[in-house]
Amino acid sequence: AQKITQTQPGMFVQEKEAVTLDCTYDTSDPSYGLFWYKQPSSGEMIFLIYQGSYDQQNATEGRYSLNFQKARKSANLVISASQLGDSAMYFCAFTGNQFYFGTGTSLTVIP
């Protein structure tokens, strides 16, 4: 069975610093996708970044990058140069035949 784990319930980071949010997954499928979403207090889930299991390079989208270590089954999100607007819940998601979400990490950016 697929499983996805986020071990950090809450994280704090100083404005303009980088932060890494952890995510590990468990699957025996060779083909899968990994996603990160941001959920502000308004509730809407905002897509940030995607990594396919066959992608050779780590995905990057602006200040977001995904540190994909396939052998370790980890897909950590790195946010560079944190901004106050980055304060939100962050969810890692895995998809095989359906989406599975982690429990989320609450990120607070401190001015």
Added chain:
Amino acid sequence: KAGVTQTPRYLIKTRGQQVTLSCSPISGHRSVSWYQQTPGQGLQFLFEYFSETQRNKGNFPGRFSGRQFSNSRSEMNVSTLELGDSALYLCASSLGGGLETQYFGPGTRLLVL
């Protein structure tokens, strides 16, 4: 291109009533998935529809049902509401499902009294 829209945004119901939530996907997207989000259980998958057919289903009782129309718009229905059904209900669309990115709507906040 317009994003995923959900109506209504907020809803208050009483136990025993039923409710219907609506979701309009991004134009061209044929897959619509529904999720329930609560503080205690997190994000849980309800079901996915593709081309008017339910393709996947989560572990929810039969009180939760859905359908998809020919224009890909989807509705979900919850009958005989319980207090525990109070949640944020999120709809997401993608081109064809599978490994593709899902784009979410703003959600419907349901409060059952």
